[in-house]
Amino acid sequence: MFRFKELASLPPQTRRNVFRRVGYMLFFDSLIALLLFLSAGSADWPFAWVYVVLMALIQLCGAFFMPLEVLAERGSRKENTEAWDRTLTRLLLATFLSLYLVAGLDFRWRWTAGYGLAWxxxxxxxxxxxxxxEIWAMSVNRFFSTDVRMQFDRGHTVCSSGPYQYVRHPGYVGMILYYSVTPLLLGSLWALIPAGLVVILFVIRTALEDRTLRARLPGYQEYSAQVPYRLLPGIW
Structure with missing residues (x-):
């Protein structure tokens, strides 16, 4: 059965954090679906269904293949999150949700002329x-958290394997990519506006997180010398 033995071997609080994270993912996926279809005023939107189903399947894959300690960390209540990250997280959440709202309104009012299936x-x-x-980055980095914080309670160390061999923040590269192309998938060019804001906020978060890790995480300065680019090899 689905990782039951592995779950049973975890401490009770860690197990609760895993379930909390899974519950949050289910809630967020449901919220996205509601925003899309309510703002569209119709459930007859094939590519919104494609998006919702893909999101559910991806979350399921993550639940199967992601280390449980990563799920537990992402589902835990954090007390030492960087103050600036709390603000950025709120802005990112509002911008994520506005992307789906704008896409739904675009579908309802036909602001974007249709384009071919190939796009x-x-x-x-x-x-x-x-x-x-993003899943690859999570699977190799046991400290992949939802918040920017020093996880010294978990023995925080630098991850340099998998995609971290090529850029220092591959998870953000994945997030930037899939939020950037969500408007294309849904058929809403107007949703590119909030998607662009998401990209800007992620670039800001990357810069601030990188600066924090350089200052506070042992070994990160040396890792930065070995892997000089934050998001785009050869560029930044």
């Missing part, structure tokens, strides 16, 4: 690529 499929492929990159 939707390009959006699907790039969306899956971004999600795959």
């Amino acid at each position: 939707h499929l390009v959006g699907v492929l790039l969306f899956l690529l971004g999600c795959g990159l």
Whole structure:
């Protein structure tokens, strides 16, 4: 059965954090679906269904393949999150949700003229690529958290394997990619506006997180010398 033995071996609080994270993911996926279809005023939106189903399947894959300690960390209540990250997280959440709201209104009022199926499929492929990159980063980095914080309570160390060999923040690369192409997948060019804001906020978060890790995480300065680029090899 689904990881029951592995779950049973965890301490009670860790197990609760895993379930809390899974519950949050289910809630957030449901919220996205509600926003899309309520703002669209219709459930007859094929590519919104494609998006919702893909999100559910990806979350399921993550639940199967992601280390449980990563799920537990992402589901835990954090007390030492960097103050600036609390503000950025709120802004990111509002911007994420506005993306789906704008896409739904665009579908309802037909602000974007339709384009060919091929462009939707390009959006699907790039969306899956971004999600795959994020899951890869989570699977190798046991300190992949929802918040920017020093996890010295968990023995925080630098991760330099997997995609971290190429850029220092591959998870953000994946997130930027799939949020950037979500409007293309859904068929809403107007949703590119909030998607662009999401990208800007992630770039800001990357810069601030990188500065924090350089200052506070032992070994990160040396890792930065070995892997000089934060998001884009050869550029930044």
